Amino acid sequence: MAANYWESTQRRHWQFTREQLEDLRKKLEDEDQNLVQMYPLAQLRHLSIYFNQQIARLGKRLGVRQQAMATAQLYIRRFYSKVEIRRTNPYLVIATAVYLACKMEECPHHIRLVVSEGRTLWPEFFSSDTSKLGECEFFLISEMSSQMIVHHPYRSLTALQGTFSLSQEESSLAWSIINDHYMTDLPLLYAPHTIALMAILLALVLRPNQTGVQSASNSGGGIASAAHAALSSFEQSRSGTPEKHGGGARTKVQRLANWLAESNIDIEAIVDCTQEIISFYEVQEQYNEKLTREQINRFVKARGLDK
């Protein structure tokens, strides 16, 4: 269903356990062991950071809304759970995902424009032939079984803003955390509202007005340690241990904890989400853009995937 997450294809076909996801990926690697050995790649989270950067660059040139970029990121993640990355030209896949996501999110761009921007951004790896992108669109849609409607956490965040009296800063921090979660497996693991609650929780405990965080992804280690603190303070407020210090945000965390306790929401899932994003922020510290780019470019060139 289009409006109902519970009956959506997203929940029925694109929500996995960690084990299932691991199996899928292992199967892909096993099918192409030589390929995998010949072209080592950075860990998936680093690849995701790289893809995210490339999508942002293309999105900026095209003036694409954040939600469409999020949709594109999820398409890419779904696609690469079915197709070995070394068999594809990631630049073409990225551009195709953006092109398709824009159509789905009602902000379409002409295929020629997308191709010409792709050509400008990645001249050595991108064909000016629009039919390549059109062909890749078939590939992408087919691997996704035409299941293209995506439920994002943004809507839950907007809906819950009032419930938890989020300030402007807290809301935008939560929004940034949601933006960042597309670089993790979380969108394939948890429901959008679970992710939204995780983002709200983190935003409340990080207290953006005090730490002066602009974008969660830009700050790195600071965030990770603050998030650890966040998690433990959340656990405390869940168990009802009163905090001596703390102002408005503390009260809000308490309110969130009470609200969760009264709801049917799986609190363990939120804790797990929080840990996942924290560990992502830690891993982000070691991200080496140059190395990641070179590894990708190497197999694309060597295998003639840019042709």
Added chain:
Amino acid sequence: MSLTSNPPSSGGGPSSVSASRTQTLKRSVQQAFDDPADRGIAPNTGYVSKVRVIDRYKVIGFISSGTYGRVYKAVGRHGQPGEFAIKKFKPDKEGEQIQYTGISQSAVREMALCSELSHANVIRLIEIILEDKCIFMVFEYAEHDLLQIIHHHTQPTRHPIPPATVKSIMFQLLNGCQYLHANWVLHRDLKPANIMVTSAGEVKIGDLGLARLFNKPLHSLFSGDKVVVTIWYRAPELLLGSRHYTPAIDMWAVGCIFAELLSLRPIFKGEEAKMDSKKTVPFQRNQMQKIVEIMGLPRKEQWPHLVNMPEYAQLTTLSTPHHKHAASSTSNLEKWYYSTINSASSSSTSNASLGAEGYKLLSGLLEYDPEKRLTAQAALSHSFFNTGEKVNASCFEGKMEYPHRRVSQDDNDIRTGSLPGTKRSGLPDDSRPGKRVKE
């Protein structure tokens, strides 16, 4: 090639294809699915579908065509139960060569929405196969559609659709609408040709080619799609230039369909004003005129936002020459309704039993103010459905027999034949087969 450097294991070469081809099929029909020119330049490179349409389905014949492509009737080759309607989107041609040119936004929407939706009163998608630069959407097959049923009741002479059938059709149609609207889906092109009926009497809303989600920020009707709801079923707020889509536009169309089930003719059969050379959308004067003739002019007392409509000024230019005074304010809908349901020549199948509740439902759907118009949810609990005869789950409870859908064996006939089916709105040939004559 860019996508994958290994040929997929499935697929099979052309030789296996011809082996499985059935002799009894006319070459021309099968050709639509198996055109060597479609096969791509080099068979072992690029995207190749894992599933082949002709391996999974046996095409029986051609059903209809539209701007998007063609619809074929098929049966499964592997014991899939039932029959299927396969909608083939035609690829764009650049010169003689068929190229990947990017899938149209409306096809993308239809693919995505149909994959998501699941309801007894919405046509069911079986699968989508992307093969040889073409998109094949495989749907459950429906033997009839409302256009065909309405037409049948005008042959050889007019005889009304039985009231129990009308009631069941309306209930099922509203039920499907309610589901779509609850899921933030607007159909935007409801008309008799798009409402399918299975041989078991189940009503299925079909052709979601113009449907879209309305929880997304919408571009205006004029900036986005070129084709919009078929003019006879177009809601007055759209005719008056509203750029906001709401579920109410579908409900107006449902009202028009209800009226048509009763009278066997489109209730507001206007003529479409074409776009001029500057591609500005003209005011659909003739269509609005047709509505005003029956409904009277809309008044701001009954429709507060009327004065804000972009084409509001145009209303003063409308006239009803025959009875100027009557047209200015009062509605003739009630008169239209009673003369329609009582007009049956043979009293045996008269629709008179639909009575006053039928009028209330009709006027609730054909309400000028979109905010006051009945919603699908409200219409379903309307007293029309719990007064008099019970609503049948099958609309054929009255043992009606309708001719089967025409299935042609010859692809070449399509350009001449105007078959009922999924013809897209706004086309010059959108008129009814055999109904071109002035009524």
